[in-house]
Each structure stands twice: as structure tokens, then as C-alpha cells.
Amino acid sequence: MELVRSFGTLFLLLCVILFFQQAAGRTRKFEFNVAYMSVNKLCRATRIVAVNGQFPGPSIRIQQGDKVIVRVHNMIRSNITIHWHGVQQRLSCWQDGPAFITQCPIQERNSFTYRFRVDQVGTLFWHAHAAWLRGTVHGAFIIEPVTRRPRPYPFPQPFRDETIILGDWFVNDLLEEEERAIVSGGAPDMSNAFIINGKPGPLFNCSATSYSKSFTHEENTHKIGFIPGEAYLLRIINAALEQDLFFSIANHTMTVVEIDASYTKHLTVTEFLITPGQTVSVLVKASQHGGSYYMAASPWRSGGALFQPTVALGIIEYITPHGNFSLMPVLHNLPNPDDKALGQKFQKLLRSLNSKQYPEQVPQLADRRLFHVVSLNVKPCSPGIICSGPAGLRLSSSINNVSFVSPKTSSILEAYYNRIPGVFTADFPDKPPVPYDYVGKAFDISDLFSETGTRVSVIPYGANVQLVLQTTINLANDSHPFHLHGFDFYIVGEGHGNFDGARDERKFNLVDPPRRNTALIPIKGWIALRFKADNPGTWLFHCHLDGHLTWGLEMAFIVLNGEGPNQTLPSPPKHRPKC
Ligand SMILES: [Cu+2]
Numbered sequence: 111m112e113l114v115r116s117f118g119t120l121f122l123l124l125c126v127i128l129f130f131q132q133a134a135g136r137t138r139k140f141e142f143n144v145a146y147m148s149v150n151k152l153c154r155a156t157r158i159v160a161v162n163g164q165f166p167g168p169s170i171r172i173q174q175g176d177k178v179i180v181r182v183h184n185m186i187r188s189n190i191t192i193h194w195h196g197v198q199q200r201l202s203c204w205q206d207g208p209a210f211i212t213q214c215p216i217q218e219r220n221s222f223t224y225r226f227r228v229d230q231v232g233t234l235f236w237h238a239h240a241a242w243l244r245g246t247v248h249g250a251f252i253i254e255p256v257t258r259r260p261r262p263y264p265f266p267q268p269f270r271d272e273t274i275i276l277g278d279w280f281v282n283d284l285l286e287e288e289e290r291a292i293v294s295g296g297a298p299d300m301s302n303a304f305i306i307n308g309k310p311g312p313l314f315n316c317s318a319t320s321y322s323k324s325f326t327h328e329e330n331t332h333k334i335g336f337i338p339g340e341a342y343l344l345r346i347i348n349a350a351l352e353q354d355l356f357f358s359i360a361n362h363t364m365t366v367v368e369i370d371a372s373y374t375k376h377l378t379v380t381e382f383l384i385t386p387g388q389t390v391s392v393l394v395k396a397s398q399h400g401g402s403y404y405m406a407a408s409p410w411r412s413g414g415a416l417f418q419p420t421v422a423l424g425i426i427e428y429i430t431p432h433g434n435f436s437l438m439p440v441l442h443n444l445p446n447p448d449d450k451a452l453g454q455k456f457q458k459l460l461r462s463l464n465s466k467q468y469p470e471q472v473p474q475l476a477d478r479r480l481f482h483v484v485s486l487n488v489k490p491c492s493p494g495i496i497c498s499g500p501a502g503l504r505l506s507s508s509i510n511n512v513s514f515v516s517p518k519t520s521s522i523l524e525a526y527y528n529r530i531p532g533v534f535t536a537d538f539p540d541k542p543p544v545p546y547d548y549v550g551k552a553f554d555i556s557d558l559f560s561e562t563g564t565r566v567s568v569i570p571y572g573a574n575v576q577l578v579l580q581t582t583i584n585l586a587n588d589s590h591p592f593h594l595h596g597f598d599f600y601i602v603g604e605g606h607g608n609f610d611g612a613r614d615e616r617k618f619n620l621v622d623p624p625r626r627n628t629a630l631i632p633i634k635g636w637i638a639l640r641f642k643a644d645n646p647g648t649w650l651f652h653c654h655l656d657g658h659l660t661w662g663l664e665m666a667f668i669v670l671n672g673e674g675p676n677q678t679l680p681s682p683p684k685h686r687p688k689c
Contacts, residue, residue, distance in 0.1 A: 135175030135227065140168070142192065144238075144247065145185040152302055152314055154281045158246040159186050159238075165308050166275045166349070167236075167249030174231045174256055181223045182216060188285060189215030192224065193239035194251060195387065196370055196627045199596055202226040203523060203647025204682050206595055209240040210516045211650045211666055212523045214689035222687055231255045232371030233345040233389040235275070242288040242656050248349040250275060253371065264468055265367045265376070265393060269340035274332075276357070276384065276407045276422070278350040279303040279310060291660060295489075295497030295504030298657040301352060304407050304422035307332040311423030332424035334405075336396040343367075345391045348384040351656045353417055354410045354453065354591065354630070356381050357390070359426060360403040360442035364392035366460070372598060372625040373463040381445050382456045383410055385591030387628035387654035400428045402439035410445070410453040413588030413633065419447070454589070454632050458604065460624035472600050472620050473640045476576035478569060481541040481609070482509045483548060484592075484631060484653075484663065486585035487560035489513070500585065501555050506661050507653070508560035510539045513662030514652075515562050519689050522566060523648040526668055527682065538567040538665055548582045548608050549634040558584055560662075567665065569643045571672030576602075578609050580636045590658065593628040596649035596669070599639040601629050609636035628654055643669045646679040 142161045149156050149165055161167035172178060184190050193207035205226040209215040216222045231253050238247035250273045255262040278301035280287055291298035303310040309332045336342065344364070346357055358381035366377040368391035384390050407422040425439050445452055464470040487506040491497035499505040506513050517525070517533045525533035569575060577599070579592060602618040618638060631637045652664030671678040 135177055136173070137177045137179060138172050140170060140178070140180045142180055142182045143185060144182060144190055151279055151310065152281055156281050157283055159243050160246055161249065165246055166277070167247060169250040169252060169273060170236065171252045171254065172228060173254050175227070175229060177225070177227045179223060179225050181221060183221045184216045184218055187218050188243070189217055189240050190238055190243055190247070191215050191240045192236055194224070194226065194234070194236050195593070196230075196234035196389070197226065197228055197251070198230060198598070198645065199226055199647070200229070200645050201676070201680060203596065203645070203649070203679055204686070206647070207239045208595065208650045210518065210521050210689070212648055213521050214524070214687040215240050216687050220687060223685070225683070228253055230371045232368045232373070233347065233391050234371050235347045235349060235389065237349060242284045242351060244349070244656065245278070245280065245284045245351045248275070250345065250347060252345065264373050264463055264465065266341060268343035268393060269337070271343035271345060272334050274344055274346045274424070275307050276346065276348045276350060276355050277305045277308070278353050279305050288660065291657065295491055295499045297505065298352070298660070300417050303418060303420065304350070304353065304355065304409065306405070306407055306422045306424040309424070311421075313421060313423060334424070334426050335429045336426050337429050338396050338399055340396050342394045342396065343391060344394055345389065346384060347389045348386050350386050352386070354383055354385045354412050355407045356383055356410055356445040356453070357405070357407055358442060358445065359394065359405045360440040361398060362394055362403060362426070364394050366390060366392050369460060369624060370598065370626040370628060373468050374624065375461040375463055375622065377459055379456070383453045383630070385628060385630050385654065387591050387593045388626070396428065398428060400430045402427045404439045404441045406442070406444055408444045409447050411447045412453065413586045450633060454630065457601065457624070457630055461622045462600070462625050464622040470600070470622065470625060471642070472602070472623060473574035473642055474620055476574050476640060478573045478575045479540070480567065480575065480577045481580065482577060483542040483580045483582060484509055484590055485511070485560070485582045486588065486661070487513060487558050488555060489559065489562070503555070506560055507658050507663035509663065509665050510542045511560050512538065512565050512665065513560045513562045514664045515564050515662065517564055521689070522564070522666055524682070526648055527679065534564040534566050536566055536568045536668065538565040540567070548580050553584060562662065565665070566648070566668050568668045568670065571643065571646060571670050571677055573643045575641055575643050577639045578636055579631045579639070580609050581631050581634060583634060587633050589633045590631050590653045590655065590663065591628050592631060592651065593654045594641070594649065594651050596645050596647060597641045597643070598625045598627050599629070599641040600625050601637060602640050603638040604632055604635065606632065606635045609638070614638070643667070644672070644677070645669060646671045646677065
């Protein structure tokens with residue numbers, strides 16, 4: 111009897127230990143081998159860089175509170191880093207990943223181990239953050255809620271969840287594409303196709319001899335099985351290098367429940383726009399009795415940029431006791447790529463959930479106001495060479511007339527931490543040097559030269575930052591998806607025309623604005639973001655179209671330390687790459 115009782119006590123003790131271990135988060139280890147591989151797509155073999163021989167790369171699926179350890183081995187002949195896109199890296203800025211911003215890149219035949227804890231929940235992704243490698247070096251980063259809760263999600267438990275990674279496919283080597291764009295000084299080549307989980311779908315008929323054969327071909331077309339009556343959580347990620355995309359499904363509506371790992375009020379839509387760098391999770395009820403239905407990733411023309419006038423299709427196939435006898439999946443009317451209003455509508459409709467169980471903390475006041483004017487520009491071409499930008503010049507891009515130049519000898523974080531002079535200057539302007547009518551006046555090319563520099567904006571710990579981004583009509587009426595590292599921000603307002611603080615701030619939504627890490631600045635318009643700068647370190651802020659990134663459309667914030675260890679950037683990892 112005594113023995114039984116002590117076993118009982120031991121068992122109870124074990125349960126308590128296990129419970130607390132789970133509550134404190136587990137440690138999850140992953141190995142990433144970065145290497146070349148050959149992929150057949152669009153009738154051609156293309157050499158790509160991929161992780162563990164997979165494209166898209168391996169999914170990381172963890173639980174909220176877990177510690178993640180990823181050992182990255184670089185087996186290609188270029189530098190690489192991995193960025194955990196949307197992971198806030200609280201007090202772990204050294205693990206964020208952008209090359210020359212928070213770390214020196216991992217050189218060939220070298221390794222680096224990333225270690226960080228994740229307290230967020232939802233759908234994010236990881237991608238390379240060096241050169242254009244992110245085009246093929248990317249994968250899902252899914253953080254599940256702690257499942258022992260009776261209701262882990264703020265919506266009905268889905269029957270299954272499916273990850274859908276959208277991308278663009280280039281038949282040429284991406285690093286060569288990038289080099290060509292840099293040498294020519296003009297706009298980069300457009301992609302050759304869009305893809306859903308690596309597959310372009312039946313509109314790219316290649317290996318199959320007939321249309322009906324190609325659409326059932328699993329190799330070319332991504333398929334998902336639906337059981338009638340069940341609810342599915344689709345986690346959609348736009349990992350494309352260059353393209354804003356509409357996502358839609360024939361004969362099905364979608365209820366948006368989460369964006370960039372933040373829960374939203376339910377919003378039912380027939381299509382939505384997703385920019386590179388964004389994620390959108392939707393609940394889809396399998397409302398049909400049977401048959402097959404296309405899902406589509408179709409382009410949106412945000413500005414003057416060229417794109418493939420084509421569509422990636424995947425298939426949702428109903429699984430019924432009688433099998434599936436549909437010969438041809440149902441196709442729907444796709445959104446018009448030139449419908450500017452439709453593209454920009456979705457962001458305006460989003461609201462954070464902001465419930466008792468999932469409260470939001472929107473900064474009600476701003477103590478640091480920044481006004482960033484985003485412009486396309488020109489730079490001189492190399493002497494004796496005519497570039498393929500406007501008037502034989504080189505295309506460039508700037509924020510407040512500063513086109514970013516990446517350091518080469520040290521990361522900005524290292525230079526800040528170890529006080530290395532000459533790497534950056536702490537004088538990024540809070541507003542444009544000369545205000546003008548940003549959306550009204552077309553400039554002469556000679557007025558479109560920008561400055562260059564590695565200039566950062568220094569923010570005191572805990573400041574409530576208001577960051578207004580304004581687009582211009584310089585060279586193109588572009589919109590830009592801007593991504594902030596280290597923080598989520600609230601989109602408290604957006605509008606058409608020039609931003610006017612006195613008029614527009616009064617209309618800000620400070621109750622339930624959407625919280626994201628990547629926002630679309632409207633064409634000929636502005637967007638207002640707010641965030642609390644309570645995570646010390648160096649945080650990149652940039653356009654998530656890689657062509658624009660190459661032209662210098664990025665800047666960095668340094669958030670200073672506060673008081674005590676919980677507000678202070680820890681020391682760097684001992685074994686980190688050298689520049
Ligand atoms: Cu851009």
C-alpha cells in the first residue's frame with residue numbers, strides 16, 4: 111500500500127514537472143542545409159538554392175513559448191543569412207538575420223546556429239535575407255497556440271490546417287538576375303510564372319500532352335482535399351520576390367481570422383490582396399457537396415511595373431464516399447489586375463480582434479513623430495556606360511531622399527554594440543529635407559537624384575513611435591509593401607493624397623486597428639503606423655519588393671536600451687559569422 115502511495119506521489123510530481131515544462135516552452139531543434147538543386151518547371155531545368163533539398167523549404171511548426179534552435183550550414187558559393195520574418199526577437203536582435211544589419215552573413219562552407227524564443231501565435235515564414243536568395247530559400251513558420259487550453263483559437267477549431275505559400279518563379283538563376291539588374295541599372299526582369307506551393311498549375315502546359323491531362327498532374331498543380339461540411343484553416347503566405355497577389359477560390363467565401371500572426375475580427379471576403387511579406391489565415395467551410403474548384407493566385411498591378419499576365423492555379427478537390435468524378439474544376443472570375451481600388455480595399459477593412467482574452471495595446475499618444483517619404487530616384491551610371499534606367503541613368507530609391515547603402519565590414523548592430531566608427535551615421539532624417547507636393551507634381555529627371563548613405567534613426571527605449579509613410583508619383587505611381595523587423599505595428603490610418611497631420615490624425619483608429627509587420631502604402635497616398643519601441647537593437651525597415659530593396663529602399667532604426675536586464679540588449683552570441 112505504501113509502495114502504491116509513493117508511486118502515486120511520484121506520478122503526480124512527474125505530471126506537475128511535465129506541465130511546467132510545457133508551460134515554459136519546449137526546445138525545438140532544426141537543421142538547415144543550404145545547397146544548390148535542380149528543379150524542372152515550365153519545361154526547363156533551373157538551378158536554385160534551397161534548404162534540405164526542398165522547395166518551398168521545410169516548414170517550422172512550433173508551439174507558442176517554444177525555444178527554437180536552427181543550425182544553418184551554407185554549402186553554396188554565396189553568402190547567406192536566414193530571417194525569421196515577423197518573429198519579434200524580443201531581446202534577441204542578434205538572431206534576426208538581415209545581412210550586415212544584425213549579423214555578418216554566413217560564408218560558404220560555414221555554419222551559424224540561430225537561437226530564439228517565440229511568444230507569438232499564428233502564421234509567419236522564414237526566408238533568406240541576403241541578395242535575392244529569398245526567392246527560393248523560404249518556408250512556413252507556424253506557431254500553434256498552446257493546445258491544452260480548452261479553446262486554443264478565438265474561432266471554431268478547424269478540421270485541418272493547410273499552408274499555402276505563394277511565390278514567383280524565374281527560369282533563370284536568381285543571383286544572375288540580380289546581377290543583371292544591378293549592372294544594367296534598369297528595372298529587373300519580370301518573373302516567368304506565379305506558383306502555389308512551388309507549382310504553377312495547369313495554365314503552364316508543359317510536360318502533359320493535353321489540357322485535361324495537365325490539370326490533374328500532381329507535379330504541376332497543388333491540390334488540397336476537402337471533406338464536405340468541414341472547416342479548413344488556410345494559412346496563406348506571400349513569399350514572392352516582386353509581386354502583390356490576389357488570392358481567391360471558386361464558389362467559396364473565406365473568413366479572415368489572422369494576419370501576420372495577429373488575430374482579427376472575422377471578415378468574410380471572396381478575394382483579398384496579399385503583398386510580399388504578408389500572411390493571411392482564412393477559415394473556409396467546405397460548403398459544396400462534391401466536385402473540384404480552382405484556387406488562384408493572380409497578380410495586382412500596384413504601379414508601373416511589368417508582370418506576367420498569368421495566374422497560378424491550385425485545386426480544391428472534394429473527397430466524398432462516392433469518390434470524385436468531376437472532369438474539370440470550376441474556375442471563377444478572377445480579380446482584374448488593374449483594379450486599383452479592389453487591391454487597396456482589403457487592408458482598410460481589417461480590424462484587430464482586441465477582445466478581453468486577446469487585448470491589443472494601441473499607443474494612444476505619439477512621442478516621436480516620423481514622416482517618411484518614399485520615392486523612386488535616379489543615380490548616375492558608371493562613367494562611360496549608358497544604363498537602362500530613364501535617360502540612361504541608374505534607377506534608385508529613397509526614404510526622405512536617402513538611398514540606403516549596406517555596410518560591408520560589419521553589421522550595424524555590431525558597430526553600435528562595440529562602438530565601431532565609420533559603419534553608419536545616426537542622422538537619418540525624421541522628415542524629408544524639403545517638403546513638396548508628393549502626389550501632384552511630376553519632376554524633371556534632373557530633380558530626382560537622391561543622396562546615398564548608411565544612416566539610421568535612433569529611438570529612445572519605450573518611445574511611442576508614429577511613422578507616417580507617404581508615396582510619391584516620382585517615376586511611377588507605385589505602392590510599396592513595407593516590413594518592420596522586431597515589432598508589429600498598428601495601421602492606425604491611411605488615405606489618398608498628401609498626409610496632413612492636423613486633419614488626418616483626428617481620424618485615426620486607436621481602438622482596433624489591424625496589427626501587422628508588413629503594410630501596403632497606398633498608391634498616391636499615405637499610411638500611418640504606431641508601435642512602442644520596447645525592444646532594444648537594430649531593426650531594418652524596408653520595402654519587401656526585392657527590386658526596390660536593391661535600389662536602396664530601406665533604412666534601420668536603433669532602439670536604445672532602457673533600464674535593467676529586461677530592457678537591455680544581451681551580449682552577442684560567441685560563435686557568430688565574421689564579415
Ligand atoms: Cu517598393
